[in-house]
Amino acid sequence: MSPNEPxxxxxxxxxxxxxxxxxxxxxxHALALLTLTPILLNPAYAAxxxxxxxxxxxxxxAGQMLCECANYVLKHIIQEERPNKELGDGYGFPSSHSQWxxxxxxxxxxxxxxxxxxxxxxFRILDYARDILxxxxxxxxxxxxxFSRYYLSYHSIPQVLWGFTIGVVFxxxxxTFVEYIPRRSPGSFLxxxxxxxxxxxxxxxxxxxxxWAVWGDSGxxxxxxxxxxxxxxxxxxxKKSHAKAQ
Numbered sequence: 001m002s003p004n005e006p007x008x009x010x011x012x013x014x015x016x017x018x019x020x021x022x023x024x025x026x027x028x029h030a031l032a033l034l035t036l037t038p039i040l041l042n043p044a045y046a047a048x049x050x051x052x053x054x055x056x057x058x059x060x061x062a063g064q065m066l067c068e069c070a071n072y073v074l075k076h077i078i079q080e081e082r083p084n085k086e087l088g089d090g091y092g093f094p095s096s097h098s099q100w101x102x103x104x105x106x107x108x109x110x111x112x113x114x115x116x117x118x119x120x121x122x123f124r125i126l127d128y129a130r131d132i133l134x135x136x137x138x139x140x141x142x143x144x145x146x147f148s149r150y151y152l153s154y155h156s157i158p159q160v161l162w163g164f165t166i167g168v169v170f171x172x173x174x175x176t177f178v179e180y181i182p183r184r185s186p187g188s189f190l191x192x193x194x195x196x197x198x199x200x201x202x203x204x205x206x207x208x209x210x211x212w213a214v215w216g217d218s219g220x221x222x223x224x225x226x227x228x229x230x231x232x233x234x235x236x237x238x239k240k241s242h243a244k245a246q
Contacts, residue, residue: 020087021152031148037141038100054218055198055210056179060107063174067103067167071096074166084153095155095163098146102167103174105142109135110175115183117216183213 021032045061048054071094080093112134120127146164149155155163182194197203198210211218 019152028152031144031151034141034145035097035148035152035154037145038097041100041104052211053207053209055194055208056111056212056218058208059178063107063171063178064100064103066174067099067170068096070170071099071163071166080159082154082159083156087152087154092155093159093162094166095146095149095159097149098155098160098163099167099170101142101145102164102169103171104167105138106168106171107175108138110172111179114180115212116218119217119221 019032019035022028041064042061045057045064049057049061074094075091075096078093079091082088082090082092112131118127118130121130142164146160149163150157150160177190178194181188182191185191186195194210198208215222
């Protein structure tokens with residue numbers, strides 16, 4: 001090699017979204033897309049947190065990252081290999097995708113069950129149907145992502161099941177400490193910590209809020225009613241103005 005010739009660079013593939021699947025199978029293709037869910041959820045967390053400034057979304061996002069860190073630690077303590085080493089580097093126990101979705105599903109289900117209140121449709125059977133469809137969708141989504149890790153041969157069944165279970169336990173415990181206890185016991189240490197988090201100057205400047213502390217649906221219905229009131233006023237004013245012009 002000539003002294004002036006640049007040294008060869010060592011290159012590696014960024015396999016963050018690199019998923020191998022059977023391209024002759026529609027199910028395999030669908031599961032390959034579903035298995036990308038954890039990666040796609042991060043920008044969703046960011047968008048919801050910044051746009052709404054709701055404390056809940058920051059808490060959920062932070063908990064998701066803590067759960068992922070716990071998965072990293074567990075993998076390097078247990079050091080169990082993947083069932084198919086050709087599909088990826090790193091340890092396989094527990095499955096990080098499954099743990100991610102276990103956390104995601106448990107946190108959301110607890111929030112919708114214990115805190116969030118949808119505006120009634122006026123028909124009890126429709127309200128029940130909406131709740132059933134919501135919970136079924138969350139569980140099916142989370143379960144499908146976990147199943148994809150086994151179907152695509154990235155993890156064994158125990159790795160998937162343990163990952164999902166750890167995620168559920170972590171998500172349920174985390175929700176209890178950051179949401180359930182502070183709301184039910186505002187005078188407790190966790191309750192006072194939550195109040196301090198919402199009332200400090202930095203949070204006030206950032207406009208951090210807790211909509212569910214005031215409205216059962218975080219203010220969605222109140223915001224819509226306010227918009228509809230102003231919109232109707234503007235339409236009425238526009239009609240009057242148009243009538244005068246004629």
